[in-house]
């Protein structure tokens with residue numbers, strides 16, 4: 347999945363209003379940010395399958411450190427603990443951890459059985475939603491649309507940039523998704539890995555969005571004064 351991962355990150359803003367969108371979008375995509383680095387280092391492997399198309403173009407041969415369930419739990423802890431130490435936001439930390447692990451769950455639903463559970467050996471799972479191009483696009487597309495709508499209604503564009511930043515981010519994700527599904531097969535696994543590195547731009551793009559889209563649920567406004575009071579009484 348691609349859009350499905352980001353969908354959950356957008357939706358999570360409502361549950362974790364204090365957590366930066368940059369982190370909420372990074373968490374569910376973290377395994378796919380790590381994966382291309384490991385492929386380029388030669389520690390994990392994928393292959394382009396000749397004759398396949400759509401979602402099935404890539405054969406994910408070996409990805410224990412980025413995509414096994416065990417590794418996902420490890421990455422979740424690696425993301426949630428520093429965040430908690432930084433922000434003292436237990437709810438946000440928990441949601442980040444769940445988002446990281448959600449990547450494994452969504453991949454297990456969509457992939458062919460190539461998603462590992464353990465670091466070596468053990469079963470590989472995958473329910474194979476990807477075998478149905480239309481089914482995947484309908485489910486993933488509606489999930490994405492619904493969650494972006496949820497985010498847009500949880501926040502408000504403070505100025506024109508607030509609309510442009512979100513619109514361009516959503517548009518770029520959709521174009522990349524359609525390019526992946528309907529574009530020509532990639533020349534090599536290495537080229538796919540390099541292309542996936544674009545994902546690292548995302549947290550910065552999300553920061554731009556967030557700077558121009560304050561959260562509107564009221565939770566921030568109610569919580570913030572109490573929190574700052576709490577903090578100052580602790581530091582005294």
Ligand SMILES: [Zn+2]
Pocket residue numbers: 347377378413449453
């Ligand atoms: Zn993945």
